[in-house]
Amino acid sequence: MAENEEGQEKTEEPTPKRMQDARDKGQVPRSRELTTMAMVMAAAGGFYFFGPMMIDGLLNILEANFAQEREAVFDEGILIERLFASALQGLWVITPFLIVMVIIAIVSSIALSGWVISLEAMAFKWSKLDPVKGLGRVFGPRGGLEFLKAFFKFSLVGALAILFLWMEGRDFLALGTASLEVAMAQMGELLLYAFFFMSLSLILLAVVDIPFQLWDNQRQLKMTRKEVQDENKQTEGDPQVKQRIRSLQQEMAQKRMMEEVPSADVVVTNPTHFAVALRYDQESMAAPVVVAKGVDLMANQIRSVASDNEVPILEAPPLARALYAHAELDQAIPAGLFQAVAQILAYLYFLREEGQSGPERFDDLPIPEELADAP
Structure with missing residues (x-):
């Protein structure tokens, strides 16, 4: 009292x-x-x-x-x-x-x-x-x-x-x-x-x-x-309401991100902890773009959606960690990762034209040291 x-x-x-x-x-x-x-x-x-x-x-x-x-x-x-x-x-x-x-x-x-x-x-x-x-x-x-x-x-x-x-x-x-x-x-x-x-x-x-x-x-x-x-x-909002709004915004962003996975050209994985979906159109894009990325549970969902839509899934642990740490959604990948991603895309285009299958894991891709320090 x-x-x-x-x-x-x-x-x-x-x-x-x-x-x-x-x-x-x-x-x-x-x-x-x-x-x-x-x-x-x-x-x-x-x-x-x-x-x-x-x-x-x-x-x-x-x-x-x-x-x-x-x-x-x-x-x-x-x-x-x-x-x-x-x-x-x-x-x-x-x-x-x-x-x-x-x-x-x-x-x-x-x-x-x-x-x-x-x-x-x-x-x-x-x-x-x-x-x-x-x-x-x-x-x-x-x-x-x-x-x-x-x-x-x-x-x-x-x-x-x-x-x-x-x-x-x-x-x-x-x-x-x-x-x-x-x-x-x-x-x-x-x-x-x-x-x-x-x-x-x-x-x-x-x-x-x-x-x-x-x-x-x-x-x-x-x-x-x-x-x-x-x-x-009143001015800043109730913390509980703000938390709920942020949660809904994250759910909507994740939903939109998952809807973009079927349009990806490849999903690069860690293989279990990280997953990054990339899309590249030679006619309209100057560089590959990240359409989805996630860790742990979200990475598993990305792999599942990619598998259901027949999107190639490749294991490249160093590249997956670097992309997750340094690339932003709906943005072009860092210039330092162009060569590594280009090798994967070129390899996939080759297999697609030849109708063949190849290895699903890449360990020796060129990753710059400043981009290799990823979680």
Whole structure:
């Protein structure tokens, strides 16, 4: 029982398949703090580079709208037309800033895990509307952790905001006594400093949150030993099933091999341990081809089939061992054995033409030393 409980513990590191399946489902590490930090810093940088241009553009729009003719003020059509024109002008002024923000939002979102598009994650699920599960997520361990993170973030950012207001309070109060153009410029600078100052706290949060999200995602993907074993069976196959498949494949290969024996020109034997069936067609083949070979029981079956189909059987122990060891099925024999096999085939062709019988054993065939080392 203890072993069973121990086996259910997620102690194994996730396999590549497990990680890929999780990625396909959209379960990848993401840090909201990284995205928030990047967005705030991008906003600060955007205000720094595009702030003067945006302020000048918005001031021009304000001046144009406050300097209306008397007739235009009482004409509803003109007011609506100028309202839409001002909105388009304002959108055009802030477009560079918006483009920067969109790019930063995308880059920061895929920084940890790359670009992930999961149709399964985007699919609508009724379970997401289950209030019981929703409350479980809110008041569960992860919900509590998110609450602590949010509270810490709020406290840190709030403290820095209060500190910034205390440091720059006089400048904020001075805006009321400045002209519109000067006040807008100073407000832009104050906003820039505020964003930059607050982004410092977000850097701290992101530095802490990124390793945590990577660790937490790895922890969630951990597997039990049984899950690893089941996955291996799915990917590599059950060992018993694989063994059965290999056995069936061998049986089919042997059956096809035995069907080729009747078409052989000669069967060279050991005489009892090895048997190799050869076929040679002078018009279509460059060299003799091995159509069947076997040892012990398989060799006996080859000899039996050859005998039933009147295929000549010759005893040539060194040649049989060399052919079995170095020749492959349905392949030409090694070049080093050409001469020995040619002598046997020539001898058989001679006997066939003369209608005579001769010796059924050959012991002095030329076998190269490198091919003679056979089992």
